Each structure stands twice: as structure tokens, then as C-alpha cells.
Amino acid sequence: MFGYVRPPQDLPEEERRRFGRAYCGLCHALGERYGPAARFILNYDFTFLAILLSDPEEGPVHHGRCAAHPVHGRDRLETTPALALAADESVILAYWQLRDGVEDHDWLHGLKYRGVSALLEPAYRRAAQARPDFDGSTRRQLALLAELEREGCPSMDRAADTFAVLLRGAAGEVQEPVRRRVLEQLLYHLGRWVYLVDGADDLKRDAASGSYNPVALRYGLTQGLWTEESRRSFAATLDHSIHMMATAFELWDFGVWTPVLERTLYSGLFQVGKAVLDGTFRTGRSKKTTPALEQGGDTQERDT
């Protein structure tokens, strides 16, 4: 479910570097709070979450070396309460995503998920203790989603709602009421968008394995192939969620993070959605270098 939210490739250099500092800052916060093994969950999606939760100012920057950049080092944000929150929530999300992988596969194919989730388990236990509300709501929503999958729920919106509500919970600790409303609305539709794009991305694989796919059910697709009409209708529903994210985004001052968030919402999501619909997303990302990597964010970007 991760790997779809990323800044556009034409991000200006200054913003690319700023994004890289947040990426390295989150990596450091993960290592600091949960040990080096937790750093492997780092991705752009979690960095985006960290930025959304961050204060309008960037805060102190530290230059340091790490295992991935032992010689020249990298600039990174010092750990702030927002980065700590994002790190904790990222561990919870990544852990349950891995457990979901265990449930979805037979014993043999589930081995890698079982192994990695066991590795992450001590970190998860601490994160769940630190953020019990988010952990509780995440478990509830994933249980609900599993039930809908078992039933073969034909409503794309109902299925997507489970993941959307789950992600909305990431703003649960935000105190300021207006900021919280804005973030909850933005994260709800980000969750909906991610769930739907993931469904579209898995169309062919799910068709081959006979797995539940809400997008295929909604449009009655056979063999995971789009018709022109269904493709257009699906793109429209993605656009409706992006519109909702954008209208929420415009109602709060995200300070120095405004340009990178603006470019991601108004360009990055369109680009990813289009690539998924065109079937070029998976091939594209194995070949292209992503923005933070170019400027040396880290080498640990991966699709969980």
C-alpha cells in the first residue's frame, strides 16, 4: 500500500533538498527511537506524513554521517515532536502492513513478511505503547477491511473508507482544532486515493490469483483490463479525492513545506495515478531515480 505518494520529479532544487532533510530526519528519528533495524521501513509516504505533521518552520538542521552516507554525510532535521510522532505512526503502519502480508500469503510465500515483521516487532510494541489510540484505530480499521475483503464487498467507496479512516487517525494527536480538521480531511482522501491506486495497480495480479479487488468489482473488469469508459470514470474519482486534499491543504499555512506539499498534491499524485493507469508505474520506478535519492536522501527507499 506504500510507495505511491512522492513529490514530482521536477521539484526545484531547494525544495528537493528540503524534502531530503525531512527524509533523513525521519530516518534518524526512527533509528534513534527504535534502533537501526527500524530504518528499513523508511519511505516517501512516511516522509510526506512527517511533513504534514510538522511545524511551519523547518527547525534546526544537523549535518551528520550515517551507515548509508558514511563519508560525506547528509543534512537532516533534528528530531521534533512531529518527527517523533510520524516515526511512531510509521512503525505501527509498517508493522500492520507486514502482518497483512503474512495473512494474505500461504506459509511459504508469507515467510519474508513473517521474518521482517518479527524483526520489527520490538519496535512495534514500543510504538503501540507510545500511541495506543492510533494503534487501536489502525487495528480496528484493518480488521474491518479484512472482513469486507472476505465478503467480497462490491462497494469501492466502502472498502476505501476503511483505509481512509485509518490514515485520518494519524492526525488524532493534533491539538489545534482547525489544523486538525484540515489534516483529517486531507489524510482521509489521501488514504482513499492510496487504497484506490493500489487496487488499480494490482488489477492484473489480482485477476490472475483470483484475489479480491474492489476496483475490478466496481467496474466489472475482466482479466484486470480497463475499458475506456471505466478508466475515465476511475480517473475522475481519483481526481475528486485530489480535489478534496487540495481544498483542505489551502486552508492551513504549512509554512516552508508549502511548495513541496503543493507540488506533490497538484502534480505528483496526478503523475503517479496516470502512470498506474497506463501500466508504466512499476516499470518506471525501477528505472528512474527518485528526487530525494538524487540529492542523497538515502538508499533505503523501498515499497513495503
Add this chain to the structure above:
Amino acid sequence: MNDPYQVLGISESATDEEVKRAYRELARKYHPDNYHDNPLADLAQEKMKEINAAYEEINRRRSGGGRSASSGYGGGWQQQYGGSSSTFQQVRTAIQMGDLSRAESLLNASGDHGAEWHFLKGAVCYRRGWMDEALRYYQTACQMEPGNPEYRRALNLMQGGSPYRPGGENFGTLCAGNPCMTLCCAYTLCNGGYCCFI
């Protein structure tokens, strides 16, 4: 009141044309159409009031302190509700109060599944974020009562509205990175294609 120039994001030395351009850009961003049925519409309305007041104030100062001749975008926030049965009126009130569960249970208990019922189901779905189902309810409402301007407006805003995007660029997944923007948008999802479903 905050500094009106700061509200519009410009300096005091901005020309009249720059003031107007900044105002138009912000007014497009927070326009009621861009927040139609949006759960955050109240916040956008506050923004719009602030922008209108700032624009009025700058014009007043520049015209020598008299009453400003220009007027900002106004109105558009109030839903225009036609006559409807008392149950549906209660549903509308519940939606306006943000009580979607009550609106939904009232609709589910209603035996009248006419055009208005579908429209209101659509409005509940839209606010909840169930955009695919919202669109389909609006479509059914318009098919059942093609002449109703309220239903048609809701559908048109979903299907062919012009969502704000900075710099006036087209808004849409199928247009992403497409150099043939006009061709793409002639019949699909971007502001170029303001199409009417009915």
C-alpha cells in the same frame, strides 16, 4: 483587521493590476464553487470574507479613502433549497449541521426514493468522501428530474467543474504530463471539458 496587503500576499508598492491579479487568484482558490458541499466550506468562507475585506480596503485607500467602487465576489454560500417534504427538510438540516449519521438514518427510513432522495443520498456520500457513490446518486437524481437546477449544479460541479490549480493549469490525472493538453481535456476530466451529463 490584518494588513490587507499581507492577506493578498503582495507588497504595498504593487500596481493596481497586480492587486487585482492577486485578488482574482485567491478568489478563484476559495470560491464557493471550489468548496461546494465541502466539509471545510465554513473555513473557506472565512478566508473569502477576509480576502474580500482586504481587497475592498486596498481599493478604498487607493481611491482616496472614499467608498470603494469595486466589489468582491459575494454570496454563493447559501444552499438554495426548494420545497421538500419535512423528512427531507430534516435531512438537509442534519447535513448542514454535519450530522451525517442522522441524515443517513432518516434517508434509509424514508419510503420515498424519488429524485430528491437520490440527491440527498449523494450529498451525504459526498461529504463523507464516498465520491464514486455520490456521483452515481447525483446522476440518478438528474435522470429522474432533469429540470432541477439544484441537482444539475451538484452534478455539473462534480463532473465538469473547474477545480483550482495554481497557475491556472489543468486539473486531472489523465492530463498529467500530457503535452496534448487540449486534446486530452476536450472530452475528459479537466477544466477544459465542462460537460453536461444530461
